[in-house]
Amino acid sequence: MKALAPLALSTSIKGLTTIFNTPKMFIGANVFPEGPVVGPSTMDTLANRCAKKRAFIVTDEFGNKFAAKAARFLQSGGFTVEIWPRCLPEAPMEVVAECAKAMKAYEPDLIMAVGGGSVMDSAKAAWVLYERPDIIDLGMISPLDKLNLRQKAILVAVPTTAGTGSECTGVSVIHDNAASRKIPITHDELFPDFAILDPQFTISMPPKLTAGTGLDVLAHAMDSVTTPAANEITEPLALKAIEMVFQWLPRAYQNGQDKEARHRMLIAASIAGMAFGNNGGAHLTHSFGHSLGAVFNLHHGMCVGFFLPQTLQFCSPVTDKHLLICRTLGIEAKDAKKGLVKLVARVRSFLTELGVPLTLKELGISRADFNAHFDKLVKFAFEDVDCYLSPRPITAAQCAQVFRYAYDGRDIDF
Ligand SMILES: [Fe+2]
Incomplete structure (x- = not known):
């Protein structure tokens, strides 16, 4: 089996249909403008996609200060914002479930992950549970399933480290600590809709x-x-x-x-x-x-x-x-x-x-x-x-x- 896996991925076979996914990206020092903007802004695009204008920001204690800036930006565009700052390293399953529960109570139409890899991965997994309450075990999701996400909310990823690349992948790795099990979820629909890259957010990394x-x-x-x-x-x-x-x-x-x-x-x-x-x-x-x-x-x-x-x-x-x-x-x-x-x-x-x-x-x-x-x-x-x-x-x-x-x-x- 191990010898066959790389072959199955090779371009000669996979190339029968090659899918390339990428979020729409906003890059630079003015992606969260706090004053007037010349030309189309991040907000013009986001607001068009969210009729209810209810934003739910997923972050952790390190990302909280950046989440506050993102929240101010969203509020300036008429969004009501809730910040959920309780993500933990390695994205434990129970924390993901707790996050999904808070999402269900708040009913956002925009989910924004502000943080490093585990924050973005937690937000992706919680988003799946929010959109699909019928899914009991995230580990059972196959890349071939149709998830039909985006019926309730879109996903925006805002990295605060320059590493994981989760803002541009359809991958979420969470951990079931009780069973000592790593749950990697890979799915086309997990690519965020938008990635917002603000270099200021990475400047405090040691x-x-x-x-x-x-x-x-x-x-x-x-x-x-x-x-x-x-x-x-x-x-x-x-x-x-x-x-x-x-x-x-x-x-x-x-x-x-x-x-x-x-x-x-x-x-x-x-x-x-x-x-x-x-x-x-x-x-x-x-x-x-x-x-x-x-x-x-x-x-x-x-x-x-x-x-x-x-x-x-x-x-x-x-x-x-x-x-x-x-x-x-x-x-x-x-x-x-x-x-x-x-x-x-x-x-x-x-x-x-x-x-x-x-x-x-x-x-x-x-x-x-x-x-x-x-x-x-x-x-x-x-x-x-x-x-x-x-x-x-x-x-x-x-x-x-x-x-x-x-x-x-x-x-x-x-
Ligand atoms: Fe990695």
Whole structure:
């Protein structure tokens, strides 16, 4: 089955019908204008879609101050606004259900998610429950179902980090903590109607979070290039995102107040979201990263970024698409093998520049801890849904070997 999954996604089969989704996007420092605007504004578009003008803002304690700005903007356009600031990291199922309950009581026709990945994912899932109270188990939603969303409300995503790209994907990942179960929901109808990118909303991210979220962008984009599901639309988007991350992330990391770097990284995150959101592109960086993050409670973006070298190396026997990344980054390579060596060296020096260690040992994981959790690490990675999307099918024994090598930073040679 694992070997068939990437084939089923490949352009030769999937290409019989290629669907490309993207929200309408508003980008820049004046997307939430507080004074007069020249030309069409964000409000002109939103107000047209919402007859009742009842807005429900989903956020968390960090996004609350930005939600207040978004609320002022909506009120200026005649909306009645309720802010629901109780989202939690990892989007726990019970919090999503609570959010949906508040939506049902308020009956909005506009739902706005203001926050990072877990806020946007929580809002998407709660929106499904609000629109479809007959759905009991979100985990049972198939991408082939017809959900008929948007009968009650439209969805607007306003990211406050530049990483997840959830504002431009039809993906929502929530967690059923009671059953220790991750519930990934992927559906065409989950693409937000609008994405509003205000670089001011990302400016207060501390350097470590800036690096972590930025590396998430890079992992989405690099996996989107090497996946067999890449197509003529997603590939150039992913390559552009890679170019932008290398250009702008170090600046945003070194100086959080650098408005241009923040602005470009926010766009890069959305572009990478469009690429992987339309080709199911994230693969091994995410299966290994998810596992490492879950077992040692580490940041998602940092973990997926950490596994970029191993992913490129493991996939290289079945693809030479990393040469496209080399070309994008101006890396000259005579053949696929030499290109891989240079690209991995470039990625490693980039990780170092961003303060990310190159080995699990340097990450502070003791040998005893590593050994104690080894089986769990391998199991989580191997069973992760993204593992099925690897261009090169991977066995549990190979997963184990990748972790062993990652502990000391050895090059993958199998
Ligand atoms: Fe990610």
